[in-house]
Amino acid sequence: MVQNGATATPADRAAQGKAARKRAPRTSHADWIPAAHRPDPVAVLERQGRDRLQELMPIRYGRMTASPLAFLRGAAAVMAADLASQPHTGLMVQLCGDAHLLNFGLYASPERTLLFDLNDFDETFPGPFEWDVKRLAASVAVAARENGHPEEQVRRAAQAAAGEYRTGIRRLAARGELAVWYERIDADQLLPLVRSARRRKQVESTLSRARRRTSLHALGKLTETVDGRPRIVHVPPLLEPAGAPDMASLRKIFSDYRSTLSEERRLLLDRYRFVDAARKVVGVGSVGTRCFIVLLAGRDAGDPLFLQIKEAGKSVLEDHLPNGPYVHPGHRVVAGQQLLQAASDIFLGWMSGPQGRAYYWRQMRDMKGSADVAGMSPRRLQNYAGLCGTALARAHARSGDRMAIAGYLGGSDTFDRAVAEFALRYADQNAADHAALGAAVIAGVVQAAPGV
Structure with a gap:
């Protein structure tokens, strides 16, 4: 996080970043050699799942065995341990903690503008900036291989994610504090990136679908x-x-959640009445955590609001880093999201539920949308990876010392190429770990329910 920001000059902060190259040379990010006592990936997943709803765990494993990319999505804890075994820069930011390329997407700002940004914060925690960059680049490499792209195109896509991150940080390092804080990626900015008329229509269709994904649509x-x-x-x-x-529990914690909102948003929430609630299975890595949706009604039954209540546990990063500033896991998720996103959901809140479990609340659908990565050509995936890198740079610049990070990264592509090499090597590791989970399912070590 930013240190001595009020007294150190930009040149001093850039010099501090360059000094971090002694701790972790930029070329060192290419390295991936599994630790001698690397934990078994299936054991890591099993340990993580002990406190989850056991009847749902076969769904989690079924989804993770579907493909190497699906495995990567669910294996944030595995990769966190792997990253922690490597030297790092010590240049700290508020990490997303799970910055794979499918955790970026579209959502509505409070002003109803459609933005592109990070959209998952269950694992957010302060840590070295490069951990997010490496997870993003690795996910790009895994996705590119699944799409059957030539290996050189796989490398280019991974390098684009790191390269646009570096470019974004260096651009923001030259800007003032408020300018950085107000930085955002408007969804309409995506259209100029698309050259062909056919692709432009596809992007316009994606934006249109996202704008229709509201509580009324969900009703x-x-x-x-x-x-x-x-x-x-x-x-x-x-x-x-x-x-x-x-x-009964949900009605009780609804009032507790209300107290974490600002006064004007509590007033807005009070205009809605509780109608119904249900347990919902979401995502890949989150399957097994306790998650509910609540239907509220405002003016009448045709004025709905869907809220999602999701259990917040320890971040997968917490075992590998110093203590963070928040004791309550729900508070950690909400504060991390508000810090990283350019604009956040007005109904974000947190509280404790039965048995002292931590939860956070948010709108379930608020013009959310995501890219169809599986259908992307090499060129489109490279462009999308770069866009994710740009969005990640903007998020990190709000909490970390962007001038120090820019000084560390420098003007050459040394860091980009190193991270791309890591991404290819880690994609090999991820494929092996995915196969290990498949073998564990066949052997009956874990149960999987594919296709659910």
Whole structure:
């Protein structure tokens, strides 16, 4: 995080960044040699899952065995341990903690502008800036290989993620504090990046779909009318109405959550009434954590608001880094999101639930959208990887010392090429770990429910 920002000159801070090259030369980021006592990846996943809903764990493993990229998405804890075994720069930022390329996407700002940014913060925690960059680049390499891209194109895409990150940090290092804070990537800025008319139409279609993904849209897809009132549909095991004990708990923690919002947002929330709630299975790495959706109604039944309540546990980074500033895991997630995103959900809040479990709240759908990475050509994936790198640089510049990081990165592509080499090597490791999980399923060590 920023140190002595008020007294050190930009030149001093850049020099501090250059000095970090002695701790971790830029070329050293190319290295990936598994530690001699590297933990078994399946054991890491099993240990992480001990406190989760055990009946849902086969779904998690079924989703992770689907492909190497799906495995990477669910294996943030595995990669966190691997990154921690390597030398690092000591240049700290608020990390996303799980900055793979599918954790970037579209969402609405409070002003109803569609933005492109990071969109998952379950693992956010202060740490060395390059950990996020390496996870992003590795995910790009894994995705490119899954798409069947030639190895040179795989390398170029991974290098684009690191290169645009470096370019973004250096650009922001030259800007003032408020200018950096107000920086954002408007979704309309994506269109000039697309050259062909066909691709432009595809991007416009993605933006249009995102704008339609609202609570009103969700009302039609996730509810049915029972005795004249909307009720969340029953789609087991992915969506199941909350039982009486859960419903009572949710009503209680709803009032506790309300207290973490600012006064004007509490007033807005008070205009809605509690209608229904259900347990929902979400994501890949999150499967097994306790997650609910709550349907609220405002002016009438046709004025819905869907909120998501998600369990917040320890970040996968916490075992490998000094203590962070937040004791409550839900507070950690909310504060990290507000720091990293250019604009955040007005209903973000946190509280403790039954058995002292930590949760955070947010809108379930607020014009959210994501890219279809699986269908991307080498050129499109390279452009998208660069866009993610730019967004990550903007996020890191808000919490870290961007001038020191820029000084460390420098004007050459030394860092970019090193990270690309790491990404290819780690993609090999990830493929081996994915195969190990598949073998564990076949051997009956873990159970998997594919296709759920």
